[in-house]
Amino acid sequence: MQKSKIHFYGGAGYVTGANFVLELEDKKIMLDCGLIQGGRFASDLNRRDFEYDPSEIDYLFISHAHMDHIGRVPKLVKDGFKGKIFSTHATLSLVPYMFEDALKIMRSEAQKEGKEPFYDMEDVQKALSLWQGLDYYENLQIDDLSVELKNAGHILGSAMIFLNRGDRRFVYTGDLGNAPEPLLPDADKIEDANYMIIESVYGDRLHEEREQRVEILKRVLLEAHRKSKTVLIPTFSLERTQILLLEMNNLIESRQVPHTKVYLDSPLASKLTEVFRQYTHLFRKEVREQIAKGDDIFSFPDFVEISNPKDSFKILKENGAKVILAGSGMSTGGRVLLHEKALLEDKNAIILFVGYQGVGTIGRKIQEGNKKILIDDQWVRVRAKKVSISGFSAHADRDMLLKAIESTADTLDELYIALGETRSSLFLAQRAHDYLDVPVHVPQNGEVREIDF
Numbered sequence: 001m002q003k004s005k006i007h008f009y010g011g012a013g014y015v016t017g018a019n020f021v022l023e024l025e026d027k028k029i030m031l032d033c034g035l036i037q038g039g040r041f042a043s044d045l046n047r048r049d050f051e052y053d054p055s056e057i058d059y060l061f062i063s064h065a066h067m068d069h070i071g072r073v074p075k076l077v078k079d080g081f082k083g084k085i086f087s088t089h090a091t092l093s094l095v096p097y098m099f100e101d102a103l104k105i106m107r108s109e110a111q112k113e114g115k116e117p118f119y120d121m122e123d124v125q126k127a128l129s130l131w132q133g134l135d136y137y138e139n140l141q142i143d144d145l146s147v148e149l150k151n152a153g154h155i156l157g158s159a160m161i162f163l164n165r166g167d168r169r170f171v172y173t174g175d176l177g178n179a180p181e182p183l184l185p186d187a188d189k190i191e192d193a194n195y196m197i198i199e200s201v202y203g204d205r206l207h208e209e210r211e212q213r214v215e216i217l218k219r220v221l222l223e224a225h226r227k228s229k230t231v232l233i234p235t236f237s238l239e240r241t242q243i244l245l246l247e248m249n250n251l252i253e254s255r256q257v258p259h260t261k262v263y264l265d266s267p268l269a270s271k272l273t274e275v276f277r278q279y280t281h282l283f284r285k286e287v288r289e290q291i292a293k294g295d296d297i298f299s300f301p302d303f304v305e306i307s308n309p310k311d312s313f314k315i316l317k318e319n320g321a322k323v324i325l326a327g328s329g330m331s332t333g334g335r336v337l338l339h340e341k342a343l344l345e346d347k348n349a350i351i352l353f354v355g356y357q358g359v360g361t362i363g364r365k366i367q368e369g370n371k372k373i374l375i376d377d378q379w380v381r382v383r384a385k386k387v388s389i390s391g392f393s394a395h396a397d398r399d400m401l402l403k404a405i406e407s408t409a410d411t412l413d414e415l416y417i418a419l420g421e422t423r424s425s426l427f428l429a430q431r432a433h434d435y436l437d438v439p440v441h442v443p444q445n446g447e448v449r450e451i452d453f
C-alpha cells in the first residue's frame with residue numbers, strides 16, 4: 001500500500017471555491033478549481049496566487065459547470081497548468097458560455113472599480129484546448145488509475161468522480177442533486193468507497209417544501225392570470241431556468257394554468273437551454289418519453305425569448321398577465337435589475353424567488369422585507385407582493401446526504417465533509433459518526449491528510 005495525500009485547498013469549511021488535490025507518488029490529480037463566491041467576482045480571494053505550482057498538476061477533473069467548481073480554471077492555465085482536463089461532454093458544452101459570462105461580469109466590475117479581470121478570453125481558449133469530454137461510465141485509464149464519472153443528479157452533466165486504484169476507491173461527489181429532480185435521473189449509488197469527499201451545503205437542513213413547489217408556482221400563475229399581474233422571477237441561468245420552463249410547460253399544456261405570456265429575458269439562459277436540447281438523452285425517463293411524444297419541453301404557447309436588450313423595456317409596457325424570467329438569480333447583476341426598478345414599486349406585480357438569496361444581495365434585501373432598495377444608485381420603493389419557493393433547491397438535503405453516505409458506510413476508511421458552511425458540515429459529520437459509525441473528518445482549507453490509496 002502506498003501513502004498518498006489529499007490536499008484541501010478550497011471548499012473546506014466553505015460552500016464555494018471547490019479545489020482539492022490528490023497527490024500520488026507519481027502524479028497530482030486536481031478535483032475542481034472553483035470560484036469563491038459571495039463578494040465581487042474578481043475579488044482578491046479569486047485573483048490571489050494558488051498555494052501550489054499549477055504546472056505540477058497533471059490532471060484536472062471537473063464535477064460540473066457551476067462557477068464555484070470551474071471559475072478559476074482559466075487562471076490555473078494562465079499560471080502554468082499544462083495537464084489534461086476532463087469532465088462529461090455536457091459539462092464541456094456548457095462551460096464556454098459560463099466563462100464568457102464570467103468575463104462579461106468581470107469586465108463590468110473592472111469598469112466600476114478599475115481592477116482588471118484575472119484572466120481573459122485567451123486563457124479560456126487555452127483551457128478549452130486542454131479539455132476533453134467523457135461519457136458517464138466511460139472508463140478512463142491513466143497508468144494504474146482508472147477513473148469513471150457517474151451521475152450526480154445536480155445539474156446537466158454533473159458528475160461524481162470515482163478514482164480506482166487496485167482494490168482501493170476514492171470518490172468525490174461534487175454537488176449532489178435534490179432527487180427527484182424534474183429533468184435529471186436520481187444520482188447513482190455510491191458503493192465500495194474507501195475515501196470520499198462529500199458536499200454538505202444542506203448538511204443540517206431538510207427541504208420541507210419540495211412537494212409544494214409546483215403547487216405554489218401554479219397558484220402564483222393563476223393569480224397573475226386572474227388579476228392581470230406581472231410576475232418577475234429572478235432566475236439562475238443554468239438548470240433552474242430550464243426546470244421552470246419544464247414546469248410551466250407542463251402546467252400550461254395540461255391546462256391547469258391558462259395561456260399566459262412568459263418571457264425569458266436572459267441571453268445566457270437561452271444559450272444554455274440550447275445546450276440542454278443537445279443532451280436530452282441524459283434526461284430522466286419520464287421527460288424523455290414526453291419528448292418522444294413530440295413535446296418541446298422548453299417551449300409552450302405564448303413563450304418568447306428576448307435577445308435584443310431594447311425589447312426588455314418593451315415587454316414591461318405590455319398590458320395583461322405576464323411572467324418575466326431574468327437573471328441573475330440573486331439580483332446581483334443582469335437584466336433582472338431593470339425589471340426590478342420598474343416593477344418593485346408596482347402593487348400589482350409579484351416577485352417570485354425560486355432560489356437561495358445570498359446575504360447582502362439585492363434579492364435577499366427584497367425577500368427580507370426592506371421597504372426601500374438601492375439598485376444602480378437609484379432608490380426603489382418596494383410595493384410588489386413577494387413570494388418565495390424554497391423547494392427548487394438543486395442540492396441534496398441532510399437525509400439524502402446521509403443516505404448517500406450509508407450506501408458505502410461499511411467500506412469507508414475516512415469520510416471528508418466539505419462544500420458546506422462549517423456548522424452544516426459539522427452537523428452532518430456528527431450524524432454520520434453517530435448513526436452510521438463512519439470515521440469522519442471535517443477538513444479546513446489548507447489541510448492535508450495521508451491516505452492509503
Ligand SMILES: [Zn+2]
Nearest residue numbers: 064066154175
Ligand atoms: Zn453546483
